[in-house]
Amino acid sequence: MSTAPRPSRRNEIRAQNETLILQAAEKVFAEAGFGGATMQLIADVAGLPKANLHYYFATKEDLYRRVVQNIFEIWLHAADVMDDAPGPAEGIGAYIEAKMEISRRHPDGSKVWASEVMHGAPVIQDYLETTLRDWTTGRAGLIQRWIDEGKMAQVDPEHLLYMLWATTQHYADFGHQIETLNGGKPLTDTQWKAAKASVKQIILRGIGAI
Amino acid sequence: MSTAPRPSRRNEIRAQNETLILQAAEKVFAEAGFGGATMQLIADVAGLPKANLHYYFATKEDLYRRVVQNIFEIWLHAADVMDDAPGPAEGIGAYIEAKMEISRRHPDGSKVWASEVMHGAPVIQDYLETTLRDWTTGRAGLIQRWIDEGKMAQVDPEHLLYMLWATTQHYADFGHQIETLNGGKPLTDTQWKAAKASVKQIILRGIGAI
DNA sequence: GTCTATAGGGCGATAGAC
DNA sequence: GTCTATCGCCCTATAGAC
Structure with a gap:
């Protein structure tokens, strides 16, 4: 022993x-x-x-790469809620809800990802070209099917995805700006609820899902 | 001489x-x-x-501060188009158009601003608390008047502004990601037109302005 | 597996000739 | 107003004792 x-x-x-x-x-x-x-x-x-x-x-870069991969994995799985949904109101609504919750719980990961992409994705370019491209193609196809089935308005699926990413991640990446405009205080539970409701209302209505 | x-x-x-x-x-x-x-x-x-x-x-910081101030000024004036508009369809539509055009023409400035805010606005915090706060209060008031006049749906004006900023600036800040998903090629004139149309369509419909 | 000490290189900033 | 040479600092990364 x-x-x-x-x-x-x-x-x-x-x-x-x-x-x-x-x-x-x-x-x-x-x-x-x-x-x-x-x-x-x-x-x-x-x-x-x-x-x-x-x-x-x-190396510093190895450590950094692992941090970037972490948030990427979290986001990929957040879209699982879309796949089993009967239509866009439930599917995209739940995806917005999930992404907003991640912005609240993992704002730092979101910022690191944003910074990485803004600087030209020097470290995770291969992920963009493989995993993210496949993911996007798949989800764009799902949205297109909902359009074809008459469940939502005719919108460009890829630009809709960009809008979903942009709007939800904004609450993490620009959280400091939002906090400043909120009188210097972080959003309360009630304010986060209102934020989620606003995003869902405008987008779901905007794509004719409600 | x-x-x-x-x-x-x-x-x-x-x-x-x-x-x-x-x-x-x-x-x-x-x-x-x-x-x-x-x-x-x-x-x-x-x-x-x-x-x-x-x-x-x-110093390096002096130089940096000037770069950040430049893009901030450009954005502030982009909102002038909202003020003279008869209603949200024209006003917010024109603001989206202007912000999208800035994302296309000044992507680097947008990225520097995003980076500055993400890192807690160490250099331009005073601008957020004075100029941006006043700007936001004023435009939120304009949107609220349009709501009160029945020209658009009841939405939270501030969250609408966040969505406008997030969605338009995404095409600059995440331009590299979009380019990668577009087969490694920058958006063409036609694709930029489609992007603008998509954003305007979903948001203007989402707020009941069209 | 942990930690101190330090090597080796690059950075912002400046001095001083032109 | 321009430019070369250099200072002093701080960084990543590693060697080597424990």
């Missing part, structure tokens, strides 16, 4: 520290951008010595 | 070089973010020695 950690224990430590570092990194990358973020600050937020970060993630 | 430049000539040189530097800076800040941008790269893009930048703009 060795006193050294068995592999499973070692893996637990690794998983725990990785999660801790990833959470700190998401926050720091969101607040300072890739170039403005420093490994020292991420280490401080995570409560670890800087050298430990390089033990778990070889 | 001195051979040295007279004050007016000197001012011309200053104005020319400032414009040259500001254009280069907008491009570099948009592509790399504030932290990722370097004075050396901005100088290279402008075709000037790095030291000259510091002659015209004392």
